[in-house]
Amino acid sequence: MQKNIEDFVIHPDIHWVSVGNERLQIRQPNGDNITFDNYANEIKNVLERLKNPLSKTEVVDEDIMDQVLEILFSKGFLSNKNVNEFQFLRIADLNQNDRIKYKEKRLPKSVFIEGNGNLVKVVKESLINSKIKINENDNPNALKIVVADQDSYSLLSAENEKSVIKNQSVVFFRWISGKFRIGPFVVPGETACLECAYQRELASNLFADEMKAYMACDEKELPKYEGGPVLDNLAAALITREIMLILRGDYEIAGTSTIVTLDPLLLEIKHSSILRVPRCKVCSKGAQKPSRNYRNLVQESNN
Numbered sequence: 001m002q003k004n005i006e007d008f009v010i011h012p013d014i015h016w017v018s019v020g021n022e023r024l025q026i027r028q029p030n031g032d033n034i035t036f037d038n039y040a041n042e043i044k045n046v047l048e049r050l051k052n053p054l055s056k057t058e059v060v061d062e063d064i065m066d067q068v069l070e071i072l073f074s075k076g077f078l079s080n081k082n083v084n085e086f087q088f089l090r091i092a093d094l095n096q097n098d099r100i101k102y103k104e105k106r107l108p109k110s111v112f113i114e115g116n117g118n119l120v121k122v123v124k125e126s127l128i129n130s131k132i133k134i135n136e137n138d139n140p141n142a143l144k145i146v147v148a149d150q151d152s153y154s155l156l157s158a159e160n161e162k163s164v165i166k167n168q169s170v171v172f173f174r175w176i177s178g179k180f181r182i183g184p185f186v187v188p189g190e191t192a193c194l195e196c197a198y199q200r201e202l203a204s205n206l207f208a209d210e211m212k213a214y215m216a217c218d219e220k221e222l223p224k225y226e227g228g229p230v231l232d233n234l235a236a237a238l239i240t241r242e243i244m245l246i247l248r249g250d251y252e253i254a255g256t257s258t259i260v261t262l263d264p265l266l267l268e269i270k271h272s273s274i275l276r277v278p279r280c281k282v283c284s285k286g287a288q289k290p291s292r293n294y295r296n297l298v299q300e301s302n303n
């Protein structure tokens, strides 16, 4: 297919370096670089023209141009539309996993925020700034975000159950013992749910009785999120990243069946995978039929 250089813009987050006149390397954030051993100058002219379409100083070789455009296009380095205003989304565009998309018709377009407290205010403000559509009426097609200032088992598990029954995708975000915890992102009928996570943790915990006592704690006794500098910004970044990825269909990067815990002091991040509990009292009641198995979809895309 013939491509016209004037119709494209080059991704602003990639760049190129030359080694003498012989070699040219195109570099991108994920480290998947392309090195050319021939025609380095001619290729450079094409790249410069793409970067500054108005400059006509470089003499562009037509044959080289066609081939370079093909390569750039296949790598997703060229865009024939306006580039995204948010750099994070542009970097996500370059990720190889970008091709593993969740293409389900039920991909949410907006979010509904459940909860109240300090963290909810932070989340709402950040999502509005990120131009994410907030649904006020808990439309079941909207992605539900359950936000809690405390690790309240009763509140979180009730929301988990409600979402599974309604067949609504949900993600949990909360403050727990001086850390942020995000996840799991639950797609009912397809992924593990929050109850699966609790059951797995109970089964593997050496102090199961203590954990049960903790889960039964009165909310008033649990430490609460107050926020302030550092914490509010980290919280906003964490949840906004997660929601942007989910709304794009980047479920593989957003991480279904995963819980991420971030220690804001040490900047340590722990990823815990959760397997679905076959007899989970919430998500394996048989009411939800998976409309399409997510794991199979990932496998198909990998082939």
Ligand SMILES: [Zn+2]
Binding pocket: 192, 193, 194, 195, 196, 197, 276, 277, 280, 281, 282, 283, 284
């Ligand atoms: Zn479950």
